[in-house]
Amino acid sequence: MKIVFANPVGAIGGAERVLLTIFSALLKLQPELQLYLIVGTDGPLVEAARKLGVRVQLLTLPKAVSEFGDSALKDKNKVLAFGILLLRLITILPGLGKYVWEFHLFLRQLKPDLIHSNGIKTHLLVALAGVRNVPVIWHIHDFYQSRPLIGKIWKWISASPNLGIAISQAVAEDATAVLPGLPIKVIYNAVDVNYFSPHFPAVSSSEVPVRVGLVATFARWKGQEVFLAAAACILKAHPHLNVRFCIVGGAIYKTRGSQYSEQELKDKAFDLGIADKVDFVGFQEDIAEIYRWLDIVVHASTQPEPFGLTIVEAMACGKPVIASQAGGAAELFTHNYDAIGVAPGDSTALAAAILDLLNHPEKRRVISERARQTVSERFNDKRFGQEVIAVYHYVLNRKQNSCCSLMERKKVGDR
Numbered sequence: 110m111k112i113v114f115a116n117p118v119g120a121i122g123g124a125e126r127v128l129l130t131i132f133s134a135l136l137k138l139q140p141e142l143q144l145y146l147i148v149g150t151d152g153p154l155v156e157a158a159r160k161l162g163v164r165v166q167l168l169t170l171p172k173a174v175s176e177f178g179d180s181a182l183k184d185k186n187k188v189l190a191f192g193i194l195l196l197r198l199i200t201i202l203p204g205l206g207k208y209v210w211e212f213h214l215f216l217r218q219l220k221p222d223l224i225h226s227n228g229i230k231t232h233l234l235v236a237l238a239g240v241r242n243v244p245v246i247w248h249i250h251d252f253y254q255s256r257p258l259i260g261k262i263w264k265w266i267s268a269s270p271n272l273g274i275a276i277s278q279a280v281a282e283d284a285t286a287v288l289p290g291l292p293i294k295v296i297y298n299a300v301d302v303n304y305f306s307p308h309f310p311a312v313s314s315s316e317v318p319v320r321v322g323l324v325a326t327f328a329r330w331k332g333q334e335v336f337l338a339a340a341a342c343i344l345k346a347h348p349h350l351n352v353r354f355c356i357v358g359g360a361i362y363k364t365r366g367s368q369y370s371e372q373e374l375k376d377k378a379f380d381l382g383i384a385d386k387v388d389f390v391g392f393q394e395d396i397a398e399i400y401r402w403l404d405i406v407v408h409a410s411t412q413p414e415p416f417g418l419t420i421v422e423a424m425a426c427g428k429p430v431i432a433s434q435a436g437g438a439a440e441l442f443t444h445n446y447d448a449i450g451v452a453p454g455d456s457t458a459l460a461a462a463i464l465d466l467l468n469h470p471e472k473r474r475v476i477s478e479r480a481r482q483t484v485s486e487r488f489n490d491k492r493f494g495q496e497v498i499a500v501y502h503y504v505l506n507r508k509q510n511s512c513c514s515l516m517e518r519k520k521v522g523d524r
């Protein structure tokens with residue numbers, strides 16, 4: 110079976126890590142699969158996919174298209190957001206037309222059995238490139254109701270996908286509302302539990318500071334400001350605590366206006382008077398090492414998180430996680446059992462939860478052990494690969510059945 114994946118960017122964020130996990134999980138289960146990846150911008154994903162045995166084609170998106178995004182408009186007035194989008198769309202149209210044609214020719218030449226699209230931009234490109242009789246799967250990593258674009262144009266492209274894979278129940282409910290008529294199947298993301306693993310024995314000493322870290326890309330809703338406010342709250346009440354607050358990550362996307370710069374966050378730490386207690390460690394390639402280096406991992410997204418891969422990665426590394434309990438993230442753990450949940454955006458509650466774990470190392474240990482157990486059971490890559498393959502078979506069988514019934518009807522008509 111030949112499967113073509115399409116991903117808008119070559120940078121590695123959560124959706125791309127999931128894509129890499131799909132590649133390795135599929136190839137572990139069925140090494141004979143032929144996997145191709147079309148990617149819209151260069152970046153570490155290209156090499157990482159090639160290393161796994163995937164044939165990668167870089168079809169570089171015109172700059173205006175790769176910088177085009179609607180996420181920065183999420184909180185704006187709907188009419189205004191649509192107006193801005195429309196204007197931006199008009200500016201990218203000339204480059205887009207040529208690109209769609211190239212995309213179309215490439216797909217036609219490959220003759221895939223199935224197309225698996227991994228981001229909104231490629232969902233739209235695949236729809237526009239229109240390759241007939243090839244089933245299309247949309248991997249849905251976002252809440253589309255909060256995106257101004259997709260709901261508006263759905264009626265024009267609804268014939269393109271045959272099925273949507275939603276990364277959580279919350280995403281499935283949202284997608285069902287925006288994309289009526291599209292069959293949706295929930296497949297929870299997974300991580301490689303061998304790579305994301307704890308190291309034993311954990312070294313602890315009263316001289317070494319306890320490290321509390323937020324691991325996230327610098328998208329504005331990832332809550333770095335809430336994390337800094339919580340840190341300031343703790344340090345104000347307990348100035349002599351032996352603790353360091355670490356911000357791990359960077360502005361990895363090209364989309365305009367949607368991310369913090371590191372300098373902005375450093376200025377915020379400075380304004381809060383905690384600059385000497387905060388470390389900015391930049392975007393890390395070997396992220397499992399970082400989770401192991403941290404003692405407590407915080408997820409502080411201010412909006413409901415569609416899934417929250419960092420939560421599961423940190424849990425797999427045997428770390429106690431404090432997470433914003435909303436959206437798909439709330440489906441990943443049981444509060445006070447294998448992680449701690451707090452209300453999104455509530456820096457006081459976050460400070461209290463961090464302080465509680467700082468003061469109770471035994472609680473940290475128990476939660477960490479359960480966290481690793483949960484990930485091994487629920488978010489392992491074997492389960493993931495099996496569920497993705499089952500979806501492929503479902504879609505291909507449906508296509509075959511509809512072809513057969515079409516032929517049957519034709520035969521009856523001929524008689």
Ligand code: UDP
Binds near residue numbers: 392418
């Ligand atoms: N990540 C990374 N290095 C960093 C910060 C983040 O590799 O310095 C990765 C992290 O391991 C995770 C992804 O970026 O796999 C973020 O995924 P998540 O689903 O949490 O959020 P997204 O940014 O995709 O919305």
Ligand code: GLC
Binds near residue numbers: 250276298414416419
């Ligand atoms: C998106 C979502 C994030 C999810 C990731 C992988 O980036 O924002 O919550 O974990 O995709 O599915």
